[in-house]
Amino acid sequence: MPNPRKTNLQDEDETSTCDSCGIRSKKGWSFGFKESVPEGMTDGGTVVKCSLCAIRHTQMLRRSLIVAIVVGSILTLLNQGDVLFAGDWNNPLYWKIPLTFCVPFCVATYGALSNGRR
Numbered sequence: 001m002p003n004p005r006k007t008n009l010q011d012e013d014e015t016s017t018c019d020s021c022g023i024r025s026k027k028g029w030s031f032g033f034k035e036s037v038p039e040g041m042t043d044g045g046t047v048v049k050c051s052l053c054a055i056r057h058t059q060m061l062r063r064s065l066i067v068a069i070v071v072g073s074i075l076t077l078l079n080q081g082d083v084l085f086a087g088d089w090n091n092p093l094y095w096k097i098p099l100t101f102c103v104p105f106c107v108a109t110y111g112a113l114s115n116g117r118r
């Protein structure tokens, strides 16, 4: 009867090679992203990246930026709209508004990374 438990030797083999820089990373430290579908193809592949390359993945950063602009604008209007439209700009707004845009950016980036974690 085969032993379903993995040995340490098998765990060491569970590495992925980064498609960008070629570094091998252990399980849990590499991330998979769907590639954009080329013309004429029905399905794109998956590109595997190490953690350093994953946080610089352009498509993910672009998507996170769009989420930050949309959600950050809505949250800013909801939370600070009365102050902004009244023209009563005070000093805390200069850190509150940028932070309002940073939060959805971080959440979207974390979500993308945890979804693509391998």
Ligand SMILES: [Zn+2]
Binding pocket: 018, 019, 020, 021, 022, 023, 049, 050, 051, 052, 053, 054
């Ligand atoms: Zn890499």
